[in-house]
Amino acid sequence: MIPAQFEYVRPGSLAEASQALASDEDAKVLAGGQSLLPLLRLRLAYPSTLVDVGRLDELKGVHDRGDHVFIGAMATHDEVMRSDVVNAGCPLVALAAAHVADPAIRHRGTFGGSLAHADPAGDMPAVVLALDGVFVARSARGEREIPAADFFVDYLESSLGPGEILAGVKIPKLGEGWGFHYEKFHRTAQAWAIVGVAAAVKRSNGAIAEARIGLTNMGPTPVRARATESALQGMELGDQIRQACEEAAADTSPPSDLHAQPDFRRHLARVLTHRAVRTAAGTP
Amino acid sequence: MDAGLVAEQIAESDQINEPAGALEVGRPRKRKEDARLLTGRTQWTDNITRPGVLHVMFLRSPMAHARITRVDVSGARELPGVVAAFSGQDFAAEQGSLPCAWPVSEDVVIPDHPPMAVSEVRYVGEAVACVIATDRYRAADALEAIDVEYEQLPAVLDMNEALTAESPKVHEAGNKAFSTKITSGDLEAAFRDAPIVIDRTFRQQRLIPTAMEPRAVMADTDGESFTLWSSTQIPHVLRVMLAVVTGIPEHKIRVIAPDVGGGFGSKLQVTAEEVLCLLLARKLGKPVKWTESRSEGNLTVHHGRDQIQHIRLAADADGRIRGLQVALLADMGAYLMLVTPGIPLLGASMFNAIYKMDAYEFACTGVFTTKMPTDAYRGAGRPEATFGIERVMDELAAELRMDPLEVRRRNWIKHDEFPYTTISGLTYDSGNYEAATDKATALFGYDKLRAEQGDRRDRGDPVQLGIGVSTYTEMCGLAPSRMLGEANYGAGGWEHASVRMLPTGKVEVITGTSPHGQGHVTSWSQIAADALGVPFDDVTVLHGDTAIAHKGMDTYGSRSLVIGGIAVLKAAEKVKDKARKLAAHMLECSPDDLEFAAGAFKVRGTDSQRTIQELAFAAFTAHDLPEGVEARLDSDATFDPENYSFPHGTHLCAVEVDTETGMVKIRSYVAVDDIGKVVNPLIVEGQVHGGIAQGIAQALFEEAVYDADGNLLTTTMADYLLPSAADLPTFTLDRTESPATSNPLGVKGVGEAGTIASTPAVVNAIVDALRPHGIHDVEMPCTPERVWRALEGRAQEGARR
Secondary structure, eight states: OOOOOEEOOOOOOOOOOOOHTTTTEEEEEEOTTTTHHHHTTTSSSOEOOOOOOOTOGGGOOOESSSSSSEEETOHHHHHHOOOOOHHHHHHHHHHHTTSHHHHHHHOOOOOHHHHHHHOSSSSHHHOOOOOTTTTEEEEEEEEEEHHHHHEEEEETEEEEEOEEEEEEEEOOOOTTTTTEEEEEEEESTOOOOOOEEEEEEEETTTTTEEEEEEEESSSSOOEOOOOHHHHHOOOOOSSSHHHHHHTTTTTTTOOOSSSHHHHHHHEEEEEEEEHHHHHHTTTO | OOOOHHHHHHHHHTTOOTTTTTTTOOOOOOOOHHHHHHTSSOOGGGGGOOOTTTEHHHHOOSSSSEEEEEEEEEHHSSSEEEEEEEEEEETTTOOOOOOOOOSTTTTTOOOOOHHHHHHOSSSSTTTEEEEEEEEEHHHHHHHHTOOOEEEOOOOOOOHHHHTTTTOOOSSOOSSSEEEEEEEESOOOHHHOSSSSSEEEEEEEEOOOOOOOOOOOOEEESSSSSSEEEEOOOOOHHHHHHHHHOOOOOOOOOOEEEOOOEEEOOTTTOOOOHHHHHHHHHHHHSOOOOOEEEHHHHHHHOEEEEEEEEEEEEEEOTTSEEEEEEEEEEEEEEEOOEEEETTTHHHHTTTTTBBBBBBBEEEEEEEEEEESSSOOOOTTTTHHHHHHHHHHHHHHHHHHHHHOOOHHHHTBBBOGGSSEEEEEOOOOOOOOOOOHHHHHHHHHHHHHHHHHHHHHHHHHHHHEEEEEEEEEEEEBBSSSOOOHHHHTTTTSSSOEEEEEEEEEOOOOOOOOOOOSSSSSSHHHHHHHHHHTTTGGGGGEEEOOOOBTTOOOOOOSSOIIIIIIIHHHHHHHHHHHHHHHHHHHHHHHTTGGGGGEEETTTTEESSSOOOEEEEHHHHHHHOTTTTTTOOOOOEEEEEEOOOOOOOOOEEEEEEEEEEETTTEEEEEEEEEEEEEEOOOOHHHHHHHHHHHHHHHHHHHTTTTOOOOOOOOTTTTOOOOTOOOOGGSSSSEEEEEOOOOOOOSSTBOOOOOOOOOOOOHHHHHHHHHHHHHHGGTTTOSSSSSOHHHHHHHHHHHHHHHHHO
């Protein structure tokens, strides 16, 4: 299919971009285009205007900001995956970025784009949620910070307001003693996750001091496996971890599609959480 | 032109010829076509344009089954850039009915199949109207302005239900398209008191052929004659059929299949879009073009497979097969297209496969449903048959607690028994199942893997190992015309070639085959180079344009080399016969005194010779031709084989099944194929790689899914999963060589072997891994969810007891 007619603007500044969005409620931001263009081509979306943010340098790059890493919204998945700053400061993001689709898409698709698209099947939302990232949105009204827990509102819906553009995300550095893993379960290499588990685990004296677990594609938004996180806190490493991970699917409402029914997704969430936690904790 | 100078240059260039004995056939030549194809410097139909070309888009039915009560295209006609818009009614008088060339039985029902629906739609995606505009964007916009009113009719989706008396009807004549039965031997006796009877039902899921290049059509006219470019496998058949369907005389139609990016049988078709583009060009007097989107293709490229196979096998206690009974339901979809009803019947003589038995019965009922019609898809009927028998052989082995290779050994035709006439009546000319199997088991490390499997079972490892066997054969080289006639097929199975000697000694081969990825330009060059003793690079191959390659039966069914390649060889031999007469005249000797080697005729026992290039030039100048020799060496040949060819082989697959997630990972895959003599081992390897990948895809990934209302759910590649290299193991390939006796090159064809063999190898491996869990089958594709549910189902049963 080919898209319906739309206007196209390529602003030179964030202010201009914000204005273009604020003045037209049917306008859409075009970043890497890896999610938006298929929607246009299938005529599932009919935006009036595409606001191409590809020329906005302030959205680009990855920056070490001391206690956190700031990943610009226009950083591509490939940049994120290869960035020394990301690999040192928030390695889970780099680990997961390597699982996004295929190399061609990783070179075009952007970190911020996949987050703002708010697809719970995307790999990045659960990761940023698990790491308690802070979203930085800009508009004519100025800058606003949104905690990850408040950013994802519903399926394909974020809390970005009219005229607001995602500038980037602050990912807090977790310090010493943390291990990470992203466990993605999919049928083919390029496919979306049927279920994904992002785990950050802090070890201390043979036990788990703290665990943060984000789940991909287990509901209309990415979710934290809070019950498992609590159960794991202070738990000694061993077989009992599996027990704690049995709670991983609690309070989730996974979707039903051709690849999996909800009960299978819940089962996978439990098995994969166990694997992710064990790997993150460095126990084979 | 100075004849002497040219002749001298030709003689010089001749010196760089390969030394005698360095045959082209058998060399792993890189493909001549690849640089061009891979860099996109090529001619896909969509890249070809004509001045003032208009773009066609079709409005397609959103309903599986409905009466069309009103179509209003006036809204579309008013939009900017729109040149015309038509409903099916507008074409009712001229569009004819899409052809079915294979009325397989006396009782076959061939319903009227208008290219654009007029009064009723019978599957989601059926064209109901079209827009012709100055560009595709405007055409797509205009589709949204067409108003269609439907009166919904009940969808017919399940084959078993479709055959009940209460079922709604797809066509007035009912939902049964045809039924056939073939019996050989005393089946009743074979099953009576049989110590072992295996009774299984398997489902061959519906697949969507996914060629890299989507379909595309362009049609143009000068007011009198017509040219149609199409991404088709069958330009020659298409030309005949377009003439029959539209009434445009055949000699006024030229069909061109330019470079074609894959087909797998899906472009072995006469499509609605081809007929309609031709008629639109006639109506508007302008060139028109249509290129499908991938989603449009998933809906409306003919689908493949879709059978329910009920198989019963009777055996003695020592594993010897007594009898085999096969009953198929084959989903035709909504209409019978070019060879739709023949597809399941291509498996009719293949369920007995490589095995000896006392009795055999094959029955098949074709069923209409409100889905996209099915038709040829890589292997066409033979993968289904091979899957059925190879799965059942493993079930027999399990029942006997016998190694699956051993149960096959006890039943297969031994190598010293060839030629062998099977229970279904085919005569296999050559083969050596023992040799292929021995080679495969050695490469695979069969015994070591069995030991590891035992270890994992004993340990209760959550990742279980399974080993799958597939000792397949197939009939290919479609087909001896006489046998096609017996099967009531509407055409012959011969192939045609011309070899032209150009004045400079270069060679043009014109082939009736229509390559769409097979590398015919390379392989035919190798055959011609050997036959004529000319350098490989001096040969070019022309194809796919009915004005250039005027005769042909095109490319499908692993026929091109086995039939078309032989036609090239025969034509080249005729060139040589003509050249011999001329050489004898020039050398003033008898033709019998000449020997041909390294591209030259030489008088025996002397140094006097004339190269084929010199002879080509002498024929061109025609200054001194002997009586009865015309001014050209060019020759034509047509080859029609006496028999099918029968490639075979042993494929072994090891899978790791994660019993916690249901994920199947192929750990190793060994394929030892016997395809007779090989022209180009590199091309063979490519065919086997692609073929295995496609068969694995059926086992693990692909499935066309319709919902309860008859909507296709798998319209994108996010839903219809195709594996990529990242999802496949490294294949270990080897060959044995039992030359075919039905053609002078001893070749058998390799286009479909990998696909036919690999699906049962993978599923057998999965079931083998899970047998200790009480699992006897997993429906294809064996997704993680299906494997998990199979494991869970067993667990639940255990809990209830």
